[in-house]
Structures are given as structure tokens and as C-alpha cells.
Amino acid sequence: MxxxxxxxxxxxxxxxxxxxxxxxxxxxxxxxxxxxxxxxxxxxxxxxxxxxxxxxxxxxxxxxxxxxxxxxxxxxxxxxxxxxxxxxxxxxxxxxxxxxxxxxxxxxxxxxxxxxxxxxxxxxxxxxxxxxxxxxxxxxxxxxxxxxxxxxxxxxxxxxxxxxxxxxxxxxxxxxxxxxxxxxxxxxxxxxxxxxxxxxxxxxxxxxxxxxxxxxxxxxxxxxxxxxxxxxxxxxxxxxARKVAPAPEARPLRVGWISAGSFGPVDAEVDRQVYYVALQMFGDALQPVGDLAPLAAAMKDTLLTLQRAEAYDVHAERMLEAPQLFDQEVRERLELSQEVRGWQYIRAQAAQAQFKAVMAQIFEHFDFLLSPSVPITATAVDAREVRVGAQSIDVRAAVLSHTSAWNLTGLPAISLPAGQVRGMPVGLQVIGAIGGDDRLLQEMARL
Missing domain, CATH: 3.90.1300.10 (Amidase signature (AS) domain)
Known part of the structure; x- marks a missing residue:
């Protein structure tokens, strides 16, 4: 690669x-x-x-x-x-x-x-x-x-x-x-x-x-x-501050491919290139995961609530005393963050725990989940809209779409170089089970 x-x-x-x-x-x-x-x-x-x-x-x-x-x-x-x-x-x-x-x-x-x-x-x-x-x-x-x-x-x-x-x-x-x-x-x-x-x-x-x-x-x-x-x-x-444990004895892997669209629109060429690399790496071990779209949408909403509430907590005094010192886009994000209610944050915390449990169940059937790391190639600096197929979508939402769920659930995830599309790099994201950092690193190094 x-x-x-x-x-x-x-x-x-x-x-x-x-x-x-x-x-x-x-x-x-x-x-x-x-x-x-x-x-x-x-x-x-x-x-x-x-x-x-x-x-x-x-x-x-x-x-x-x-x-x-x-x-x-x-x-x-x-x-x-x-x-x-x-x-x-x-x-x-x-x-x-x-x-x-x-x-x-x-x-x-x-x-x-x-x-x-x-x-x-x-x-x-x-x-x-x-x-x-x-x-x-x-x-x-x-x-x-x-x-x-x-x-x-x-x-x-x-x-x-x-x-x-x-x-x-x-x-x-x-x-x-x-x-x-x-x-x-x-x-x-x-x-x-x-x-x-x-x-x-x-x-x-x-x-x-x-x-x-x-x-x-x-x-x-x-x-x-x-x-x-x-x-x-x-x-x-x-x-x-610890050594990665040696890889267990090699055994057949169970690898799930997250289908395009589950976490949002994907550039067709990016999807083909990353899937091709995934097939080269995992061959017949690569199997479809199934439709995760409803789960993905709920996870996105939960993460946004948690992130906004916690980010505003960090910056509340700065927003009150010197809002003009923030970059305009960051200030606007914090202004939105101010609107999160206490009950919404508490519910999001409960939902986060539920999503962790759901992912634990999914990983009973798979060793790793795979997707494009980012569903597009790099846009121009300052671009905020990008065409993906017939759709025009927000650049920031696009680049976050396939990665943020694994912050919400705390799972280890790695982006690997997966070739190029139209002369720009793309990445293959490999997600492991909670606490499975060592196995993820060892298996990816071995491939």
C-alpha cells in the first residue's frame, strides 16, 4: 500500500x-x-x-x-x-x-x-x-x-x-x-x-x-x-507506558465491511479503491456487516450532544469575556454548543453506554470492521461544500462521517494508506473491539 x-x-x-x-x-x-x-x-x-x-x-x-x-x-x-x-x-x-x-x-x-x-x-x-x-x-x-x-x-x-x-x-x-x-x-x-x-x-x-x-x-x-x-x-x-502484547497464534479473521451509505455519502471512486485494498488484505475473510445506517444516525446525534456540551463547559468563560478572539467558525460552533440542555446531556451519556454495549455485541461476530477512513479526497483549503455523486454536502460533516462513531464508543481505530484517487491519498479505516489495541496493531503490522 x-x-x-x-x-x-x-x-x-x-x-x-x-x-x-x-x-x-x-x-x-x-x-x-x-x-x-x-x-x-x-x-x-x-x-x-x-x-x-x-x-x-x-x-x-x-x-x-x-x-x-x-x-x-x-x-x-x-x-x-x-x-x-x-x-x-x-x-x-x-x-x-x-x-x-x-x-x-x-x-x-x-x-x-x-x-x-x-x-x-x-x-x-x-x-x-x-x-x-x-x-x-x-x-x-x-x-x-x-x-x-x-x-x-x-x-x-x-x-x-x-x-x-x-x-x-x-x-x-x-x-x-x-x-x-x-x-x-x-x-x-x-x-x-x-x-x-x-x-x-x-x-x-x-x-x-x-x-x-x-x-x-x-x-x-x-x-x-x-x-x-x-x-x-x-x-x-x-x-x-506499556509494551504491546505479542500477537496470538494466527487464526482466520472475521472482518466486516461497512457498506457505502451506512455512515453517509461516499465518493464512488474512493469506495472502490478502498474496498479493493481491503480485499487484497483480507480476501475471503471480508464479509458485509449489514445496514448500520439507523445506528449510525443515532450515534452521530449522541456524539454531537456530548461534544457540544463538554466543549462549551471548557470555553464558557472565554465565550463570555472575549468571544472576538475565537475564529468565527469555532465561535459559531460554540454558540450552537451553548444551546444543549442538561437533560439532553444526561440522556446522551446514557445513550453512549448503550451504543458501547451494541458494539460489543457486533464484535462478537467480527474481529475487525472496515470502511473508508474519509469518504472523499482532500478538498481545497477553505472549501465548505463538496460534490459526492449527485449530492452537495458539507465538507466538515463528510470528513467526520466515518470516524466519529468510534470516539463515541471508545473503540481503537487505525487509518492505513490505501492508494490514491485522482492523485490524492485515501485511507482504509480498521476498527477493533474495545481494549483490542494490541491485536489491531499486531494484525495490521503483519498484513
């Missing part, structure tokens, strides 16, 4: 962290060299792609120098030691300004790292900078931020998707081999799919959210963006 290199390609484009780690330990490569390669790629590509919102070369090189010194002393902190990593700008870092993509926090410098960043440092990774987030991570397009719009490495006229916009663009373009993102309705998987890389949303609460600016407390997740599944696993193991 590898793609040719994008139009804008840096040093790490398509590179394997596993292989880079082997070279570091063999002494044929240093962390200083890798970090300089990252900085050089950022300097060359970022003016076009706007993936990074802050980079500090002396800070990054000091981390790399320390990693090399530890190697020289025979100290090995693990496979990410000396590897450049980018961190989304809604995740706290004590040594980099963290704005959450908003004028409300322009120039803000956190007092300490988020726990996931602390774990990266303890593993010897080199934090090279912060990547663009849609303002407060409240948008799936990645083109509404204090720092502007991130742009797609395959065509800089197009959006990356969001809200982990800069992280996906940074990895897809080869500025860095790994990046951290967050995912509340698809914010890792959407840009990963539209930029042609791997994006993994773990099971709910499997990675700590301490030090991550909240969007929706019952839906937020932290996870990796990488060139391949094995690299995503390495980053997941660090931020989850």
Missing part, C-alpha cells in the same frame, strides 16, 4: 523508525544528523505547508546531543532514543510555546510537559517542534487556526484535514518520521487518510490526557501518526 512520494518531500518521507534506530545503534548515524535533517526539511518545506507553528533548533539539537552522549555511554532508553518527533500544539510542552491554535493563548508557555510528552523525553526522543492544530482542536479541516491553514503535501492547494493537521502534514512530507496527534471525532485518522500516512486512535483512556487541552472529556484520545504501523506501535508503546 505504499505511495509514491508527495510533491513536497523531506528527508524522512517513507522512512522506517525501526531502520533508523538500528543505524543509530550501529553508529552509522547520529541523532544530531537526524535532527539536522529534520530541521533542514522543515526550513525547506514548512513555508509552503505550514505544518509546524514553532521550531527551536537549539532546543532540538540539545536534545539530540544528549541522546548521542547516552549512546556513547552505552545507555539505551529504547527504540525512540534520538528520533525526531513532532507534537501537536494542543499538547503541553514546557520548552515550546503552546497556543492551542488560538489567539486566547498567543505566546502561552506551559509550566510543565503533558504526561505523553514527558514519556517521550524519558524514552530519549527529540521534540523538534509544535505542529498546527485547528483552533482548540474544534474542527476537522485544519484550516482554522491562529497560525492559518496547514496544507496537504500532495497538493498544497488542498487541506490536510484536522484537527491534527500539522502532525499529519509533517509526517507525510517527511519533515519528521513520527508525530503526536489528538482525536475527538477523527482528528488523527482524518488527516492521516487525506495525507497518506498511518494514524492510530487507541481505545479510550489507554493513553493519559494529562496536559492535553480538552475538547470533549468523554471523547478525547491521544495517539500516533507515522509512516507505517510498526512505527506507530513504537510511539504508542511509549505514550501508553
Amino acid at each position: 505504499s505511495l509514491v512520494k508527495p510533491s513536497h518531500a523531506g528527508y524522512f518521507c517513507g522512512q522506517s523508525v525501526v531502520e533508523l534506530a538500528e543505524r543509530l545503534r550501529a553508529g552509522s548515524l547520529t541523532s544530531i544528523e537526524l535532527t539536522r535533517a529534520a530541521l533542514d526539511s522543515i526550513e525547506r518545506l514548512n513555508p509552503t505547508l505550514n505544518a509546524f507553528v514553532q521550531v527551536d533548533a537549539p532546543v532540538a539539537l540539545a536534545q539530540a546531543r544528549k541522546a548521542d552522549q547516552l549512546f556513547a555511554q552505552g545507555v539505551d532508553l529504547g527504540p525512540l532514543q534520538g528520533i525526531p518527533v513532532a507534537v501537536k500544539d494542543n499538547i503541553d510542552t514546557f520548552d515550546y510555546v503552546t497556543t492551542y491554535g488560538s489567539a486566547h493563548f498567543e505566546g502561552h508557555r506551559p509550566s510543565c510537559d503533558a504526561l505523553c510528552v514527558q514519556r517521550l523525553r524519558e524514552a530519549g526522543a527529540v521534540i523538534v517542534g509544535k505542529t498546527l492544530t485547528h483552533e482548540f482542536a474544534y474542527g476537522p479541516t485544519g484550516d482554522r487556526s491562529l497560525q492559518g491553514a496547514a496544507r496537504n503535501p500532495w497538493d498544497s492547494r488542498c487541506m490536510t484535514g484536522g484537527s491534527s493537521a500539522g502532525s499529519a502534514a509533517a509526517v507525510a512530507s517527511g519533515m519528521v518520521p513520527l508525530a503526536l496527534g489528538t482525536d475527538t471525532g477523527g482528528s488523527i485518522r482524518i488527516p492521516a487518510a487525506l495525507c497518506g500516512v498511518v494514524g492510530f486512535k487507541p481505545s479510550f483512556a489507554s493513553v493519559s490526557l494529562e496536559g492535553v487541552f480538552p475538547l470533549s472529556s468523554s471523547l478525547d484520545h491521544v495517539g500516533p501518526i507515522a509512516n507505517n504501523v510498526e512505527d506507530a506501535r513504537l510511539l504508542f508503546e511509549v505514550i501508553a
